[in-house]
Every structure is written in structure tokens, then in C-alpha cells.
Amino acid sequence: NYTRETFLIANWKMHKTVEEGRAFARELVRRLENVSPKHQLIICPTALSLWAVGQELATSPVMLGAQNLDLGREGALTGALSGYLIREAGARWVIVGHSERRNLFGETDALIGQKVAQAFEAHLRPILCVGESLDDYRSGQTFAVITRQIEAIFPYTNSEVLKSLVVAYEPVWAIGSGEVPEPKQANEVAGLIRQILSKQISDDANTVPVLYGGSVSSNNIHQFLEQAHIDGSLVGGASLQVDEFLKMADIG
Numbered sequence: 001n002y003t004r005e006t007f008l009i010a011n012w013k014m015h016k017t018v019e020e021g022r023a024f025a026r027e028l029v030r031r032l033e034n035v036s037p038k039h040q041l042i043i044c045p046t047a048l049s050l051w052a053v054g055q056e057l058a059t060s061p062v063m064l065g066a067q068n069l070d071l072g073r074e075g076a077l078t079g080a081l082s083g084y085l086i087r088e089a090g091a092r093w094v095i096v097g098h099s100e101r102r103n104l105f106g107e108t109d110a111l112i113g114q115k116v117a118q119a120f121e122a123h124l125r126p127i128l129c130v131g132e133s134l135d136d137y138r139s140g141q142t143f144a145v146i147t148r149q150i151e152a153i154f155p156y157t158n159s160e161v162l163k164s165l166v167v168a169y170e171p172v173w174a175i176g177s178g179e180v181p182e183p184k185q186a187n188e189v190a191g192l193i194r195q196i197l198s199k200q201i202s203d204d205a206n207t208v209p210v211l212y213g214g215s216v217s218s219n220n221i222h223q224f225l226e227q228a229h230i231d232g233s234l235v236g237g238a239s240l241q242v243d244e245f246l247k248m249a250d251i252g
């Protein structure tokens with residue numbers, strides 16, 4: 001039996017203006033006064049709002065994450081944002097390999113592996129997203145796809161840093177669809193993820209948090225959190241309202 005960190009992570013995607021983001025953060029901080037959340041809470045606003053939202057969260061236990069990073073540190077890379085700049089803006093976390101990045105922005109397994117490495121290099125903890133498509137799911141390819149996506153990061157990372165990885169299992173067909181896998185099934189995949197990681201980091205894989213994400217809300221989060229291999233959730237749509245976010249964190 002291993003103790004693992006647990007998380008509730010808000011992925012705002014391309015939502016909220018800077019002012020809206022600040023208002024959410026201010027309200028969240030207010031509502032968390034005199035409360036000690038049982039999970040670590042992370043807000044991932046747009047890159048544009050990182051600094052402002054981070055300023056609001058500065059005095060609270062809520063942490064800040066970015067939704068993506070680009071390779072490199074500084075240089076002639078128009079439009080790009082490095083891990084170094086993200087860290088300087090106040091974030092300590094970064095989502096890497098979200099299915100929207102993979103599918104809509106053409107990010108490959110290899111690029112995602114390099115991004116994970118760059119995140120560590122910039123002293124950001126990466127939240128690596130993996131998940132099978134509906135076709136993969138229907139054709140029984142889930143385990144093969146997850147294995148490929150996890151193993152793709154091994155060439156770029158050493159086992160020392162890999163211990164501080166967080167993985168989010170997000171079936172692509174469950175994201176934003178209102179459909180969720182059977183919690184037992186998600187649990188099985190989470191267990192598999194730790195098993196794959198153990199090829200690289202042996203027993204340390206037992207302490208790597210694995211989250212579930214995909215159409216999670218306050219109505220269904222508990223059935224996932226009660227699974228032995230699932231250590232929290234990465235939430236999109238339902239993370240946009242403070243009330244709902246707190247409800248998912250079990251804070252009334």
C-alpha cells in the first residue's frame with residue numbers, strides 16, 4: 001500500500017478572459033479561507049491569464065498550471081511559450097499531450113516526449129495526458145495505445161525526474177461528450193499506466209499519481225475517486241464554475 005498525492009485539476013482550455021479568470025481565482029481563494037482541501041488543487045488558465053490568475057492565487061494553497069508548452073528556452077520562435085517563461089509567470093505545473101493538442105494541433109508522441117522532458121528541465125511538473133480514441137476503444141486497442149503513448153516519453157526522460165510525473169488517463173471519446181467509461185475500466189487502465197511506468201522506474205511507479213479525466217462533474221467524480229488506482233481528476237467543462245469546482249473537491 002502506497003501513499004500518493006491526490007489532485008483536482010481545472011483545465012479551462014480556451015475559456016475565460018483575464019478578468020474572468022481573476023474573478024474566479026479571487027472567489028476560490030475567498031471560499032478556501034479556513035478550509036484545508038483534501039486534494040491538491042491546480043488551475044490551468046489560458047497562457048494569457050497565467051500571470052494574473054497566479055497573482056490572485058499567490059496567498060492560497062491553490063497552484064497554477066499551464067495547458068501546454070513549446071520546446072526551447074528563449075529565441076526566435078514567434079508565438080511560442082517555453083517552460084522557462086511559464087515557470088517565470090508563476091506556474092509550477094503544465095499539461096502535456098492533451099488529446100486536443102494531439103488531434104487538433106498535430107502533436108506526435110515524440111514531440112510530447114520532448115515536451116515532458118522540457119517541462120522537467122524548466123522545473124515544471126508535467127501532467128501527461130494519454131487516452132484512446134473511440135475507434136481504438138471499439139477495436140480493443142486501449143491498452144496498446146496507452147502503452148505506446150507512455151513508452152514514447154522514455155527516450156527523453158531519465159528515471160530520476162520521471163518519479164515526479166503525473167499522468168491523466170483521458171479516453172478521447174469521454175472528453176466533453178458526457179460519456180464516461182465504467183469506473184472499474186478506468187481503474188484498470190490507471191493500473192496499467194503504473195505498470196508501464198514501472199518498466200522504467202520500478203517501484204517508484206507506485207507513487208506516481210494517475211488521474212481520470214473525461215466528462216467528470218460533481219455528479220460522477222466520486223465513483224472515479226473511490227477506485228484504487230485513481231488519484232484525482234483533470235476536469236474541463238465542469239471546472240469553469242467555482243461552485244461546481246468546489247463541489248467536486250468536496251468543499252461546500
Ligand code: PEP
Pocket residue numbers: 011170174175176177213214215216234235236237238
Ligand atoms: C479535458 O479536456 O481534460 C476534459 C476532461 O474535459 P471535460 O471534463 O470537459 O470532458
